[in-house]
Amino acid sequence: MKIKGTPLTALLLLALALSVSALAATEFKSMWTDDLFVPAPGFEKHMLSEWFDGLKGTPADNPVYIQKGEEPGGTVLILGGTHPTEPAGMMAAVLFLERAKVSRGRLIIIPQTNIMGYSHTSPQEAHPRSISFTTADGGKRTFRFGSRLTNTLYEWPAPDIYIHPASGQQLPGKERGNINRCYPGIPDGSPTEQMAYGITQLILKEKPDLSFDLHEASPEYPVVNAIVAHERSMELAAMTVMDLEDMGIAMRLEPSPKNLRGLTHREWGDYTETMPILMETGNPVQGRLRGRTDEKLALTGVDKAYVVASALGRLYIPYDGKQTIEYRAGRHTTSILAFLDNLDLLFDDKGVSVEGVPNLAELEEKGLGFFLSPAGR
Amino acid sequence: MDWFFPEGIYTIAMVGSFVLGAFALKLPIAIALAAAAAVGALCGGAGFPIRHLVEGTFGYLDTILIIASAMIFMKSVQRSGLLESLAARIIRLFRSMPLMLSLGLMVIIMIPGMITGSSTAAVLTTGALVAPVMIKLGVPAVKTAAAIAMGAIYGMIAPPVNVPAMIIGGGIDMPYVGFALPLLVCTVPLAVFSALLLVYPYLKKGAGDEEALEEDLSRMEETPLTAGLLMPVILLAVLMSGEQFLPSVWPPLGMPVNFLLAALSSLLTGKKYNFLEASREAVNDAIPVLGILMGVGMFIQIMTLVGVQGFIVVSVLALPAWLMYFGMATSIPLFGAVSAFGSASVLGVPFLLALLGLDEIMVGSALSLLAGLGDLMPPTALAGIFAAQVVGEENYFKVLRHCFFPAVVTAVWAVVVIMNANTIMGYLP
Numbered sequence: 001m002k003i004k005g006t007p008l009t010a011l012l013l014l015a016l017a018l019s020v021s022a023l024a025a026t027e028f029k030s031m032w033t034d035d036l037f038v039p040a041p042g043f044e045k046h047m048l049s050e051w052f053d054g055l056k057g058t059p060a061d062n063p064v065y066i067q068k069g070e071e072p073g074g075t076v077l078i079l080g081g082t083h084p085t086e087p088a089g090m091m092a093a094v095l096f097l098e099r100a101k102v103s104r105g106r107l108i109i110i111p112q113t114n115i116m117g118y119s120h121t122s123p124q125e126a127h128p129r130s131i132s133f134t135t136a137d138g139g140k141r142t143f144r145f146g147s148r149l150t151n152t153l154y155e156w157p158a159p160d161i162y163i164h165p166a167s168g169q170q171l172p173g174k175e176r177g178n179i180n181r182c183y184p185g186i187p188d189g190s191p192t193e194q195m196a197y198g199i200t201q202l203i204l205k206e207k208p209d210l211s212f213d214l215h216e217a218s219p220e221y222p223v224v225n226a227i228v229a230h231e232r233s234m235e236l237a238a239m240t241v242m243d244l245e246d247m248g249i250a251m252r253l254e255p256s257p258k259n260l261r262g263l264t265h266r267e268w269g270d271y272t273e274t275m276p277i278l279m280e281t282g283n284p285v286q287g288r289l290r291g292r293t294d295e296k297l298a299l300t301g302v303d304k305a306y307v308v309a310s311a312l313g314r315l316y317i318p319y320d321g322k323q324t325i326e327y328r329a330g331r332h333t334t335s336i337l338a339f340l341d342n343l344d345l346l347f348d349d350k351g352v353s354v355e356g357v358p359n360l361a362e363l364e365e366k367g368l369g370f371f372l373s374p375a376g377r
Numbered sequence: 378m379d380w381f382f383p384e385g386i387y388t389i390a391m392v393g394s395f396v397l398g399a400f401a402l403k404l405p406i407a408i409a410l411a412a413a414a415a416v417g418a419l420c421g422g423a424g425f426p427i428r429h430l431v432e433g434t435f436g437y438l439d440t441i442l443i444i445a446s447a448m449i450f451m452k453s454v455q456r457s458g459l460l461e462s463l464a465a466r467i468i469r470l471f472r473s474m475p476l477m478l479s480l481g482l483m484v485i486i487m488i489p490g491m492i493t494g495s496s497t498a499a500v501l502t503t504g505a506l507v508a509p510v511m512i513k514l515g516v517p518a519v520k521t522a523a524a525i526a527m528g529a530i531y532g533m534i535a536p537p538v539n540v541p542a543m544i545i546g547g548g549i550d551m552p553y554v555g556f557a558l559p560l561l562v563c564t565v566p567l568a569v570f571s572a573l574l575l576v577y578p579y580l581k582k583g584a585g586d587e588e589a590l591e592e593d594l595s596r597m598e599e600t601p602l603t604a605g606l607l608m609p610v611i612l613l614a615v616l617m618s619g620e621q622f623l624p625s626v627w628p629p630l631g632m633p634v635n636f637l638l639a640a641l642s643s644l645l646t647g648k649k650y651n652f653l654e655a656s657r658e659a660v661n662d663a664i665p666v667l668g669i670l671m672g673v674g675m676f677i678q679i680m681t682l683v684g685v686q687g688f689i690v691v692s693v694l695a696l697p698a699w700l701m702y703f704g705m706a707t708s709i710p711l712f713g714a715v716s717a718f719g720s721a722s723v724l725g726v727p728f729l730l731a732l733l734g735l736d737e738i739m740v741g742s743a744l745s746l747l748a749g750l751g752d753l754m755p756p757t758a759l760a761g762i763f764a765a766q767v768v769g770e771e772n773y774f775k776v777l778r779h780c781f782f783p784a785v786v787t788a789v790w791a792v793v794v795i796m797n798a799n800t801i802m803g804y805l806p
Binding site: 023028124126173220293305 | 379421428429431433434435436549554620625631674683684687688691722726
C-alpha cells in the first residue's frame with residue numbers, strides 16, 4: 001500500500017506522533033508520585049542525605065525510618081525495594097515499617113532502596129505499574145511496581161561497559177543503574193553509585209549488627225528460595241536455616257561468592273562491620289517463562305506457563321500453581337524474625353526484639369492487605 | 378487445548394495480522410508489526426494500550442542510535458571516496474591471486490555489516506560497489522548477488538556489531554562482551570566457504586572483460602588511497618578499541634558518538650561533500666530498519682503482556698532434545714521473515730535458556746547466525762532483494778536459489794557450533 005507523501009501527510013503524521021507522545025507521557029508521569037507509607041508509632045523519618053549530604057536535593061535521596069526500643073540492644077537494618085520488580089522484598093520491609101513495635105535495640109528500614117527505579121517500568125517487560133492491596137477496613141493501598149534499574153532519566157546514556165570502581169569488574173553498561181552492582185559506591189559517581197555510597201555510609205555510622213537486603217528471583221534461576229550470606233554472617237544464617245526447616249520453610253544457604261562484586265552480601269561484609277544477609281523468594285512475574293503479565297501475576301504468581309515449566313523440571317522452586325505475595329513476603333518476614341531470635345542467642349548484647357510483624361502463616365491466613373495500615377490513618 | 382487456549386489464538390492473531398498487513402496489504406514491515414501488536418493487545422483484552430506500544434519501542438533506543446549513526450558514517454566514507462578507492466586497491470593487489478581476491482571481496486562486502494550490524498547496509502554500500510567489478514571479473518550476475526547476500530549476512534553477524542547477539546544476550550542479562558572470537562568462529566569459515574563456492578571458480582577462470590575492469594578501477598581510484606583518506610576508519614578503530622580495551626581510562630563515548638566523530642573526520646579528507654545532505658540520506662536509508670526495530674519492540678511488549686511469549690517459550694522448551702536442534706535451525710530463520718531482530722528476541726532468547734549449561738556466549742553467537750539467515754527468508758528477504766537489485770536481476774528468487782546451499786550449510790554449522798559450544802570455547806584464548 002503506497003501513500004504519496006505531501007506536506008499535509010507529514011503534518012498529519014507529526015500531529016499523530018505528538019498526540020501519542022502526549023498520551024504516553026501522561027501515563028509515564030503517573031509513576032512520578034511517591035508511594036504512601038504509614039509507619040508504626042515510634043518510627044522517625046530521616047533522609048539518606050543525613051549520612052551523605054551529596055544526595056541532598058537529588059532524586060537519589062531516600063526516606064530512612066528508625067525506631068528505637070526502650071531497652072538497649074543491637075541494631076538491625078532492613079532494605080526492601082533494591083529491585084522494584086521484586087515486590088515481596090519491598091512489602092516485607094513495609095510490613096516491618098507499618099507493624100513493628102521495637103522493645104529492645106534499634107530497627108532501621110528503607111522500604112524502597114532504589115527509589116529511582118520506582119518512577120518507570122522496563123521496556124518490553126510489560127510489567128504492571130502498580131500493585132494494590134485491600135486493607136482490613138476495606139480501603140485500598142497501592143504501591144508502584146517499577147524497574148530493576150534506575151530510571152534512564154538519571155542514568156542515561158549507559159556506558160558500553162560498566163567498570164565496578166572498587167574491583168574493576170566489568171559488567172554490561174546498563175548495570176550501572178542496578179544499585180546491587182554498585183556497592184560500596186563512590187561519592188562522585190553516577191546517581192546510583194552515589195546512592196549506594198550513601199547506604200554504605202549509613203551502615204558505617206549507625207553500625208547495624210545485622211543487615212538484610214530483600215529480593216526475589218525467577219523460579220527458573222538456581223539461586224531462589226535462598227539466603228546468601230557473607231562469611232561473617234554464615235553461622236547465624238546456618239542456625240536460621242535450620243530453624244526455618246523446622247517450621248517447614250525450605251531454604252537454600254549460599255555463600256557470598258568472593259568474585260561477584262558490587263552486591264550487598266559481598267561489599268557490606270568487606271567494607272563495613274555488619275553481618276550482611278541477602279534473601280530471595282521465587283517470583284514468576286520477573287521470570288522469562290511467564291505467561292500473561294499483569295498485576296494479578298505479581299500478586300498471585302498463578303501462571304499456567306510455570307505449571308508446564310515445572311512439570312518439565314525447569315524450575316528451582318516447588319511450584320504448585322501459585323506463588324502468592326503473601327507466601328513470598330511471609331518467607332521474608334518469618335526468616336527475619338528467626339534471624340532476630342538467633343541474633344539474641346548468639347550475641348547476648350546485640351539482640352533486637354520486635355513484635356507485631358505477621359509471619360508466613362498469618363499472612364497466608366489473613367492476606368497481606370490486612371496488615372497494612374489504612375491509607376487515611 | 379488448555380495449553381493452547383487462549384494464548385495460541387493470540388499467537389495466530391498476531392502473526393496472522395502481521396502476514397496480512399505485510400504481504401496482502403503491502404504495508405511497510407514496521408507498520409505491519411505495529412498493527413499486529415495492536416491486534417494482539419485487542420484480542421488479549423488489553424484494549425489499545427498506548428503505554429505498552431510506546432514503551433516497547435524504547436527497548437531498541439540505543440540500537441536505533443547506533444544504526445543511524447553507523448549509516449551516517451558509511452555514507453560519509455562513501456562520499457569522501459574512501460570506499461571506492463579501498464575496493465580498487467584490494468582488487469589490484471589481489472587480481473592475480475584469485476583465491477586471495479575471492480576472500481578479499483568477501484571481506485569488503487562484510488565490512489559495513491560488521492560495523493553497522495545491518496545486512497542491508499552491507500548490500501547497499503560495498504555490495505553495490507563490488508557488484509559491477511565482480512561481474513566484470515567474470516562472476517555470473519546471480520552468483521554475484523548470492524555472494525553479496527551471503528557476505529552481507531555474515532558481516533551482520535561478525536563482530537564488532539551484531540544486533541541479534543545483543544538482543545539474545547539482553548534477554549538473559551548477558552553482556553555483549555567477549556563475543557568477538559565466538560562470532561568469528563561462527564562466520565569466518567562460512568564466509569570462506571561461500572567465497573570459494575560462489576566467487577573463486579569464476580575468478581580462477583579469468584573470464585572477465587579486462588578492459589572494462591581497468592576502466593572501472595581507474596574511475597574508482599580518482600581519489601588516491603592515502604593515510605589521510607583512511608583517517609575515518611583509523612579513527613573509528615581507535616575509538617572503538619579504546620573503549621573496548623582501555624575502559625578504565627577511555628571516556629565512555631558510546632558507539633553512536635564514535636561513529637559520528639569518525640564520520641565528521643571524513644570532511645577533512647578525500648572528496649568534498651555536503652555532510653548534512655549525506656546524513657539526511659543515510660537516516661532516510663536507515664528509517665525502514667529503524668522502523669522495523671520499533672515495530673518489533675511493540676510486538677514483543679504485547680506478546681509479553683498477553684502471554685504469547687511465555688506460550689512460545691515454554692512450548693519450545695517442551696520439545697524433545699533431538700527435535701530442538703532441528704526446531705531452532707528451521708524456526709529461527711523462518712521467523713526471520715518477520716525480522717531477523719524479532720526472531721532473535723522471540724526465539725533466540727528461549728532457545729538460549731533451553732541450552733543453559735552450554736557456553737552462553739558461544740550458543741548466543743550461533744543463534745544470532747541462525748537469526749541472520751532470516752534476512753534471506755522470502756517474502757521480505759532483505760539481503761536477497763537488495764542483492765538482486767544491485768546486480769540488476771529482477772527476480773530475486775533466482776538469487777535465493779544460489780543462496781540455498783550456503784544457507785543450509787550455515788544452519789548446519791550453527792547447530793554444530795551449538796552442540797560443541799563448550800569444546801570450542803575451550804580452544805579459544
